[in-house]
Amino acid sequence: MVQAAVQSANSVDQSDDRPWVGRSIERVEDAALLSGGGRFIDDLGVAPGTLHATILRSPHAHADILSIDVEAAKRLAGVAAVLTGEDVKAVTTTLVVGVKAPVECWPIAMDRVRYVGEPVAVVVATDRARAEDAAELINVEYRPRGAVVDPLSALVSGVPVLHDGFPGNLASERAFRYGDPEKAFAEAPHRFSIDIRYPRNSCTPIETYGVVASHDAGEDAYEVLANFQGPFSIHTVIARALKVPGNRLRLRTPPDSGGSFGVKQGVFPYIVLIAAAARVTGKPVKWIEDRLEHLTASVSATNRATTLSAAVAADGKILALDWDQVEDCGAHLRAPEPATLYRMHGNMTGAYDVRHVKIRNRVVVTNKTPTGLNRGFGGPQVYFALERLVQRIAISLGLDPLDVITRNLIDAGTFPYRTATGALLDSGNYQEAVARAVAQGRLAELKARRDEARAQGRLYGIGFTAVVEPSVSNMGYITTVLTAAERRKAGPKNGAQATATVGLDPVGSVTVHVASVPQGQGHRTVLSQVVADVFGLQPKDIRVNTEIDTAKDAWSIASGNYASRFAAAVAGTAKLAAERVAGRLARIAASQLNVEAADIVFAKGFVASKHNPENRIAFSRVAALSHWSPGSLPDDAGQTIRETVFWTPPELTPPDEDDRINSSLCHGFIFDFCGVEIDRTTLETRIDRYVTMHDCGTILHPGMVNGQIRGGFAQALGAALYEEYAYAEDGSFLTGTLADYLLPTTTEVPEPEIFHMETPSPFTPLGAKGVGEGNCMSTPVCLANAVADALGVADITLPLVPARLAELVRGDEPPPPAGGATTAPVREGDRRLRGEGQASVKGAPEQVWAMLLDPATLQSVIPGCQRVDKITDTHFGADVTLGIGPVSGRYRADVELFDLDPPRAVTLRGGATGALGFGNAEGRITLAPDGNGGTKLAYSYDAAIGGKVASIGGRLLDGATRVIIGQFFTALARKAGGGGAAGGGFSLFALLAKVASLFGGRR
Amino acid sequence: MTRLKADARHSVRFSLNGKLVEGEAEPRMLLSDFLRHQLGATGTHVGCEHGVCGACTIIVDGMLTRSCLTLAAQVEGCELRTVEGLAPSADRLGVLQQAFRRNHALQCGFCTAGILMSLDHYLAGNPTPTEAEIRDLLSGHICRCTGYTPIIQAALEAAAELASSKKETSDA
Structure with a gap:
């Protein structure tokens, strides 16, 4: 299977006359990457004296910062500076917010934290380890507030509000109306509706964020190297935040970047933060994000609650759509949000001909990590609702889902087709694509497989999806969030300026530069093909540079690698630049060869006469002339040393007065279907066959196009089956490791069957369209439709983990049998640790009572306790340093005693905080004589934990709790002169110390 | 057993791709950081x-190892192989590397070094693997x-390819 699939990508035709574009040539990038010679940001050296930063982050989802004590951290050897919000505020200003509202958005908490992982302090030291040592010494006092994590709950009156400038947590609300949806709904024979909760996830590149920043005080100018991916509209956001004009922010990117998928757009708040640290310290400062930071607090796709209704005719024709979308952008509305919600605005009717549309868009803030770019960018959320609804329509009307899809597809004869909401779909033949996929992907056979499986009692289902994949974003689409009046005031925004530069050096060799910032997409290879074709050279003759330096390269706000714009916009612009140079070279060659310029052809390294190929001159000779002998050039030729072209498609106009917006330039088409089988016992979903048909216009490099499809498919499979950024009800982040946030591996990802059709785009220089994001839009819902078909259920929520399917199929899990476990099982999303048990201690209850209340005794029996302070008779403080596993942490615990009934019972309540997290607990201990002069001790506890410990240790807590409690009672029993703990024991200190120390350790 | 002082730097010596290397590391320094930042062997990510x-x-020492879960001090005297040692010469890729390039088996290339090392190690002992075994x-x-x-x-x-070239060699 694998062999056949990859074969087409490998067949390289050696025939010289065929153009290079369209061939799967080997990538120029690969030799270095395969031998350890990549140049990723952390592989590059830094200037001598460069300092290293680490970031102290909030363990709370929502809390006021009462105080930050950084003195001990500053005193540590090697520490250059500790910056808190106040210090950052002194040298920067707030990041701009994408909607009109009186809110601020800082890259570091000012006096309040609003999500777990929000930066609270930046420690800068001579090396990273020292910076991390110092960060542990910072003492932050928080006063927790209530947290909101669910987008719909965030809108309920009376819930905690994150920003005063967003009353009711509502950051934006707009209503749109296209055609006459009310009439269509009133007259339609059927109305179907679906409620969707799309989860949070992220494409999680394997290389994390990195920034190296320096500040020139003399010129007040910043220089930043970051693995940022664009869009470079963000450059203006960063410069503004750093309070310098754009020409004093030199932003560069490293030669290689380890994946991004949109995610590395989100590095920009850290650029501001690290640049501020460089300014404060007067030294270059480097910061490399770690994986916990990345999962917790880098960026994520939006989660969204959608209600979608359709007015439907008896034959399944959709007459109108009514969207109600509530977009959750996390704790801050960071640029370019709420773009995720508006990127698809022109495409809210998908691949279907629907003329009447109503949309209500609300953007809410919640106590979660702020959102940003992520492969698919709004597409997965929209298509999940639309394509689930199409399946529901089919089932409700007793129609075949594929018939409902084909009945609604836009007619092949109507391109370019203007959608109701304003997109201009450039080209396509959706019916033909579906027909080919059905035939080539052998749908009839798949249906037979389903029937056979079902006859055997197996759970087997088939899902379908049709998707329009937008690419090359209109920079103006985001202004659809503003009203027409607001837009008039702000001035027009539109277009998608792409740029490419072609240069010829004194020996006539060709250099190409673009501002496309690839993260593995092979841009250098494709551009060498495109330009080689124009000049009649070979790809190896063309050297391509894709690094960007905003101080000296051509770029625009649209530069960068996003919205699948490379093939359609950037590669096309490189063709235009090369053609412009070639046009001049043709005039020069014509004068040298004594022919007309129209007779000139570029082929096989020569510039020759078409009519008389023997009349020719070497390309390099013509190409070098502009350097060596400008005087001998014909008057009309101009220079041929370097040509920079900017290209923006005229079709990308601003939103019109009626809020119609052509949000993207190109629109590929995808039709997927799949067969899945769900194991009756384990409820694991296995993909039997996945067929994906793509029409992405002209294909420039088949191997890379298939690479994008496979990669997108694998990420979408993860989103469908495994991945979710999970939060507890209190906003604690629960998936801080790659053992908690599960990514698909070789054993989970099958090979999709990929088919192509090529309908060139009339709007792009090469006829190409984007292809990078389509499967992230189509695959999650295609798999969900198949699972719904297999299980016969109406509502499906991602990810389709077995536990969730079990709830669908079997209902709630029954309670466990009585007796046995001492720790109660916890619900999903409930991180409370509850338990009870007994212990026996030698010594009468009075003696044990006295011990439990004696600081000196407690200090000696609490694992890792350094000091116990008695604040009052019933109020204690304690410092503990403890470790289980390879690292340790310091914690400050504070405990009060209530309901004292000496020597019989006491209630303890308190909390502990430290760099690795916090905990709160309450417990009741009862003492009773055991009849032999000893004491029987019974306990129950109820504890909750948060911070890093919750993010990375949630799975281990119950077991670790019992270990620590056991240690406490063993020590207590020893102190009392023998006896032992049976099944563990209880101490609030011990519990908190355990929580605190789960990832603490030996030193 | 040697005891290392926590706050001091200690000399660490080992063989890296056949060459003796030496550097200084605190006991807590990870091998991955030591390779990358002390020795400049940045191919390991x-x-x-x-x-x-x-x-x-x-x-x-012939065992696949996560260098991020290993302390630099642990490999004193060991033989290490990394991606920098895979190519037969600076301007030529090995068989496995060439196969990766031919099949577009990498895009950003960040994870690739680790995958190459696992495969290089595995294929040496398992010359005729099935797809399931590789997965x-x-x-x-x-x-x-x-x-x-x-x-x-x-x-x-x-x-x-490796198996057939081996066969040719033994046939010759």
Whole structure:
């Protein structure tokens, strides 16, 4: 299977006359990457004296910062500076917010934290380890507030509000109306509706964020190297935040970047933060994000609650759509949000001909990590609702889902087709694509497989999806969030300026530069093909540079690698630049060869006469002339040393007065279907066959196009089956490791069957369209439709983990049998640790009572306790340093005693905080004589934990709790002169110390 | 057993791709950081620092090893192999590397070093692997770009090529 699939990508035709574009040539990038010679940001050296930063982050989802004590951290050897919000505020200003509202958005908490992982302090030291040592010494006092994590709950009156400038947590609300949806709904024979909760996830590149920043005080100018991916509209956001004009922010990117998928757009708040640290310290400062930071607090796709209704005719024709979308952008509305919600605005009717549309868009803030770019960018959320609804329509009307899809597809004869909401779909033949996929992907056979499986009692289902994949974003689409009046005031925004530069050096060799910032997409290879074709050279003759330096390269706000714009916009612009140079070279060659310029052809390294190929001159000779002998050039030729072209498609106009917006330039088409089988016992979903048909216009490099499809498919499979950024009800982040946030591996990802059709785009220089994001839009819902078909259920929520399917199929899990476990099982999303048990201690209850209340005794029996302070008779403080596993942490615990009934019972309540997290607990201990002069001790506890410990240790807590409690009672029993703990024991200190120390350790 | 002082730097010596190397490390320094920042062997990448993603995989004394879960001090006197040692010469790729390039088995290339080391180690002892065996082996590596299939294909092709060249050598 694998062999056949990859074969087409490998067949390289050696025939010289065929153009290079369209061939799967080997990538120029690969030799270095395969031998350890990549140049990723952390592989590059830094200037001598460069300092290293680490970031102290909030363990709370929502809390006021009462105080930050950084003195001990500053005193540590090697520490250059500790910056808190106040210090950052002194040298920067707030990041701009994408909607009109009186809110601020800082890259570091000012006096309040609003999500777990929000930066609270930046420690800068001579090396990273020292910076991390110092960060542990910072003492932050928080006063927790209530947290909101669910987008719909965030809108309920009376819930905690994150920003005063967003009353009711509502950051934006707009209503749109296209055609006459009310009439269509009133007259339609059927109305179907679906409620969707799309989860949070992220494409999680394997290389994390990195920034190296320096500040020139003399010129007040910043220089930043970051693995940022664009869009470079963000450059203006960063410069503004750093309070310098754009020409004093030199932003560069490293030669290689380890994946991004949109995610590395989100590095920009850290650029501001690290640049501020460089300014404060007067030294270059480097910061490399770690994986916990990345999962917790880098960026994520939006989660969204959608209600979608359709007015439907008896034959399944959709007459109108009514969207109600509530977009959750996390704790801050960071640029370019709420773009995720508006990127698809022109495409809210998908691949279907629907003329009447109503949309209500609300953007809410919640106590979660702020959102940003992520492969698919709004597409997965929209298509999940639309394509689930199409399946529901089919089932409700007793129609075949594929018939409902084909009945609604836009007619092949109507391109370019203007959608109701304003997109201009450039080209396509959706019916033909579906027909080919059905035939080539052998749908009839798949249906037979389903029937056979079902006859055997197996759970087997088939899902379908049709998707329009937008690419090359209109920079103006985001202004659809503003009203027409607001837009008039702000001035027009539109277009998608792409740029490419072609240069010829004194020996006539060709250099190409673009501002496309690839993260593995092979841009250098494709551009060498495109330009080689124009000049009649070979790809190896063309050297391509894709690094960007905003101080000296051509770029625009649209530069960068996003919205699948490379093939359609950037590669096309490189063709235009090369053609412009070639046009001049043709005039020069014509004068040298004594022919007309129209007779000139570029082929096989020569510039020759078409009519008389023997009349020719070497390309390099013509190409070098502009350097060596400008005087001998014909008057009309101009220079041929370097040509920079900017290209923006005229079709990308601003939103019109009626809020119609052509949000993207190109629109590929995808039709997927799949067969899945769900194991009756384990409820694991296995993909039997996945067929994906793509029409992405002209294909420039088949191997890379298939690479994008496979990669997108694998990420979408993860989103469908495994991945979710999970939060507890209190906003604690629960998936801080790659053992908690599960990514698909070789054993989970099958090979999709990929088919192509090529309908060139009339709007792009090469006829190409984007292809990078389509499967992230189509695959999650295609798999969900198949699972719904297999299980016969109406509502499906991602990810389709077995536990969730079990709830669908079997209902709630029954309670466990009585007796046995001492720790109660916890619900999903409930991180409370509850338990009870007994212990026996030698010594009468009075003696044990006295011990439990004696600081000196407690200090000696609490694992890792350094000091116990008695604040009052019933109020204690304690410092503990403890470790289980390879690292340790310091914690400050504070405990009060209530309901004292000496020597019989006491209630303890308190909390502990430290760099690795916090905990709160309450417990009741009862003492009773055991009849032999000893004491029987019974306990129950109820504890909750948060911070890093919750993010990375949630799975281990119950077991670790019992270990620590056991240690406490063993020590207590020893102190009392023998006896032992049976099944563990209880101490609030011990519990908190355990929580605190789960990832603490030996030193 | 040697005891190292926590706050001092200690000399660490080992063989890296056949050459003796030496540097200084605090006891807490990870091997991945030591290779990258002390020795400048930046081909080994760090993706998660908790042993799941596999990007940092190298070979220590013939064993596949996560260098992010190993302390530099632990490899004193050991023989290490990293991605920098795979190519037969600076301007020529090895069979496995060529197969990766031919099959577009990498995109960003960040995870690739670890995958190459796992495969190089495995193919040396298992010259005729099945697709299922390769998938099982590589389930300890995360790649976010490729969807894995081209990697599997490259591994199978390389195995076949290595086996046939070995056969030719022994026939000769």
